[in-house]
Amino acid sequence: MSLSLQMLGTGGAFAKQYFNNNALLSTEDFTLLIDCGITAPMSLHQIGKTPDEINAILITHIHGDHVGGLEEFAFRMKFQYKRKPVLYISEKLVQPLWENTLKGGLTQEGISSLEDAFEVHTLIEGVPCPLSPNLTVELIQTPHIPGKDSYSLYINQEIFYSADMTFQPELLMKLVRERGCRTILHEVQFISPGAVHTTLDELRSLPEDIQQMIYLMHYADDMENYVGKTGPMQFLRQHEIYSL
Ligand SMILES: O=c1ccn([C@@H]2O[C@H](COP(=O)(O)O)[C@@H](O)[C@H]2O)c(=O)[nH]1
Numbered sequence: 001m002s003l004s005l006q007m008l009g010t011g012g013a014f015a016k017q018y019f020n021n022n023a024l025l026s027t028e029d030f031t032l033l034i035d036c037g038i039t040a041p042m043s044l045h046q047i048g049k050t051p052d053e054i055n056a057i058l059i060t061h062i063h064g065d066h067v068g069g070l071e072e073f074a075f076r077m078k079f080q081y082k083r084k085p086v087l088y089i090s091e092k093l094v095q096p097l098w099e100n101t102l103k104g105g106l107t108q109e110g111i112s113s114l115e116d117a118f119e120v121h122t123l124i125e126g127v128p129c130p131l132s133p134n135l136t137v138e139l140i141q142t143p144h145i146p147g148k149d150s151y152s153l154y155i156n157q158e159i160f161y162s163a164d165m166t167f168q169p170e171l172l173m174k175l176v177r178e179r180g181c182r183t184i185l186h187e188v189q190f191i192s193p194g195a196v197h198t199t200l201d202e203l204r205s206l207p208e209d210i211q212q213m214i215y216l217m218h219y220a221d222d223m224e225n226y227v228g229k230t231g232p233m234q235f236l237r238q239h240e241i242y243s244l
């Protein structure tokens, strides 16, 4: 089964050079957009993809670099393509995404709820959900900002995609040692301490065999200074296509 990954961006919250950390995950017949930040519409434009080529969007948490492009995406689908985007989201994020983020911009005649703007499919943490015949996603709740829900992803029971999260070595060890994880796509913050993100030093403390599985993303604009300083972990690059 072939699964490809193309990052629309690989940057952290304040990165400008690498855009927001959003990903296109594709099988032969399905393309999932993981997070839709402020820069997602521009990045899609740069790689020549239109919103109607995206089969679904999945949201990990409601920071702007992960949801800031949803308003434009929904309006373009409504007015240019005459349909709603499919949105996969934790049941716990539906209300905050609408009330705290999208309501102000999307409310108008015909749109007064998240369901009016999107075809909403709610996900339950820990329950794998088939999005298409060759793509299954399970939400794993991971700590980020105290009091705000955030979900990492376990894709096809073998690929871990971190949302923004604090370092969770036990989770990573369990996924690899007990659940067959073979690839880890992980956010990284170069400067310690991490506070709400995982630092390079923390990832470097993992066993060598686990570091070999890690691709780094959600990094700052000075990333090039760290090339060669990440041990066996490699950086994901914006717009490159990876076979997972
Ligand atoms: O130096 C910093 C910069 C930001 N934060 C916190 O990060 C999030 C925003 O970034 P995301 O990538 O969207 O998570 C926000 O909560 C900031 O307070 C930080 O802790 N330190």
Ligand SMILES: [Zn+2]
Residues within 6 Å of the ligand: 012, 013, 021, 063, 065, 066, 164, 218
């Ligand atoms: Zn982020």
Ligand SMILES: [Zn+2]
Residues within 6 Å of the ligand: 061, 063, 144, 164
């Ligand atoms: Zn965040």
